[in-house]
Amino acid sequence: MIAIVNYGMGNLFSIYNALDRVGADPKIICDPEGLAGADGIVVPGVGAFGSCMDQLSRFADVLRRAFEDGVPMFGICIGMQVLFEESEESPGVRGLGWIKGNVVRLPEGVMIPQMGWNSLTIKRPVQMFDGISDGDMFYFVHSYYGRPIDKSVIAATTEHGVEVTAAVVKDNLFATQFHPEKSGAKGLKILENFVRSARC
Amino acid sequence: MLARRIIPCLDCDLQVPGGRVVKGIEFKQIRYAGIPWELAGKYYEDGADEIVFLDITASHERRETMTSVIRKTSESVFVPLAVGGGIRSVEEAREVFNAGADKITVNTSALKRPELISEIASKYGNQAVVLAIDAKRRYTLEDGREVVQTPEGPCWFECSFYGGREFTGIDAIAWARKAVSLGVGEILLTSMDRDGTYDGFDIPLTDAVSKRVRVPVIASGGCASPEHMLEVFQKTDASAALAASIFHFGEYNIADVKRYLKERGVNVRV
Numbered sequence: 001m002i003a004i005v006n007y008g009m010g011n012l013f014s015i016y017n018a019l020d021r022v023g024a025d026p027k028i029i030c031d032p033e034g035l036a037g038a039d040g041i042v043v044p045g046v047g048a049f050g051s052c053m054d055q056l057s058r059f060a061d062v063l064r065r066a067f068e069d070g071v072p073m074f075g076i077c078i079g080m081q082v083l084f085e086e087s088e089e090s091p092g093v094r095g096l097g098w099i100k101g102n103v104v105r106l107p108e109g110v111m112i113p114q115m116g117w118n119s120l121t122i123k124r125p126v127q128m129f130d131g132i133s134d135g136d137m138f139y140f141v142h143s144y145y146g147r148p149i150d151k152s153v154i155a156a157t158t159e160h161g162v163e164v165t166a167a168v169v170k171d172n173l174f175a176t177q178f179h180p181e182k183s184g185a186k187g188l189k190i191l192e193n194f195v196r197s198a199r200c
Numbered sequence: 201m202l203a204r205r206i207i208p209c210l211d212c213d214l215q216v217p218g219g220r221v222v223k224g225i226e227f228k229q230i231r232y233a234g235i236p237w238e239l240a241g242k243y244y245e246d247g248a249d250e251i252v253f254l255d256i257t258a259s260h261e262r263r264e265t266m267t268s269v270i271r272k273t274s275e276s277v278f279v280p281l282a283v284g285g286g287i288r289s290v291e292e293a294r295e296v297f298n299a300g301a302d303k304i305t306v307n308t309s310a311l312k313r314p315e316l317i318s319e320i321a322s323k324y325g326n327q328a329v330v331l332a333i334d335a336k337r338r339y340t341l342e343d344g345r346e347v348v349q350t351p352e353g354p355c356w357f358e359c360s361f362y363g364g365r366e367f368t369g370i371d372a373i374a375w376a377r378k379a380v381s382l383g384v385g386e387i388l389l390t391s392m393d394r395d396g397t398y399d400g401f402d403i404p405l406t407d408a409v410s411k412r413v414r415v416p417v418i419a420s421g422g423c424a425s426p427e428h429m430l431e432v433f434q435k436t437d438a439s440a441a442l443a444a445s446i447f448h449f450g451e452y453n454i455a456d457v458k459r460y461l462k463e464r465g466v467n468v469r470v
Contacts, residue, residue, distance in 0.1 A: 013299075013300040017274055017278075017300075021278070046325065113327050113385065115385065116202040116249075116439060117203040119203075137469040182278060182279055182280050182302065184247075184279055188278060
């Protein structure tokens with residue numbers, strides 16, 4: 001079972017349908033106890049960093065335990081940003097802090113939010129990128145992006161005024177700034193790779 | 201760098217059970233193009249970057265039909281979906297988002313009550329609110345109008361509402377600016393002078409709006425060929441080009457159009 005963490009931020013149809021399409025057995029989980037026994041955990045995300053952390057905080061302990069137990073995890077968009085320690089979007093709010101570094105606003109002078117299809121530069125050919133090539137395009141919608149202190153966690157970047165972290169990887173954790181569930185066949189391919197890793 | 205997007209638009213008549221995609225010919229005869237989710241599925245497979253559904257009946261009573269169309273589409277279409285037509289409140293927007301829409305478009309209701317934009321944007325984010333503008337050239341210049349130079353002479357653009365049936369007296373470019381300050385994240389800009397003419401996009405209009413606001417502009421109205429899409433991407437900063445009938449009746453295929461654009465140096469997703 002692939003658990004989709006539902007912490008009350010927006011519709012989860014798209015990610016549910018996308019996981020279903022690639023042969024996962026997705027379940028939308030509303031309580032921390034529901035994550036027990038999940039083969040993989042998806043943390044989706046919409047909205048602002050602060051309100052997202054507000055809602056997610058009750059899951060924080062269970063998620064950390066699952067991460068340490070090696071359960072494959074996938075963060076999407078704000079679900080990637082909350083892995084960092086803090087964000088310029090919501091000063092004073094602590095993120096999960098699993099990745100050292102902060103989340104900053106896209107530079108002035110570029111279109112904010114970045115909204116649309118942008119191409120990936122793959123920095124680490126991890127298993128999640130099986131079937132994905134440099135230059136493949138994915139759908140982004142965001143105004144902030146993560147800046148890890150340890151650059152080796154960066155799995156892919158994209159360009160929007162600056163080099164933007166597009167995906168991070170740390171042990172059993174993978175996360176994307178873009179929306180794989182809205183990125184056509186290439187996005188589904190990444191989700192399929194995730195589901196495969198959850199079954200190993 | 202962000203790719204230029206190609207967006208098919210499905211005008212939906214929801215009074216037919218299950219809904220039908222329609223194409224009006226010279227505002228009278230209606231030609232049925234297909235079932236909404238089936239066409240959406242085909243365009244997705246062909247490489248559409250996003251899909252827009254417009255309820256041309258714009259009726260509150262048909263909202264359930266639209267939500268079922270979106271729910272059905274989102275089962276098999278994995279690109280962003282935008283939905284518009286008669287959304288008048290945050291509550292109505294919520295129904296559409298909950299059915300799987302990523303964005304809603306507003307037009308008449310926002311002209312009548314601009315705060316609707318900030319109400320939806322504060323709840324769902326700026327990226328989720330698209331302002332649709334139906335703009336018509338006016339060559340009688342008046343003080344305070346945003347004037348645009350065109351080959352046909354200087355003009356300003358007037359906003360229309362109620363699906364082009366009534367005019368507002370509101371300057372389209374000034375309205376675009378105001379709407380952005382209220383939280384609109386994107387503008388779907390339709391030229392009423394070009395819509396249905398197959399003469400190509402209104403380049404001066406698209407150029408003016410995409411230069412004067414800092415959100416993505418979707419060019420719409422008048423597209424009859426890949427050449428028209430090439431022209432709007434070469435001559436303006438439009439982020440996307442929208443077309444309906446050229447895709448509906450198999451005249452052009454989205455994949456072919458994108459290949460054509462890419463071969464000519466336009467950054468598109470193929």
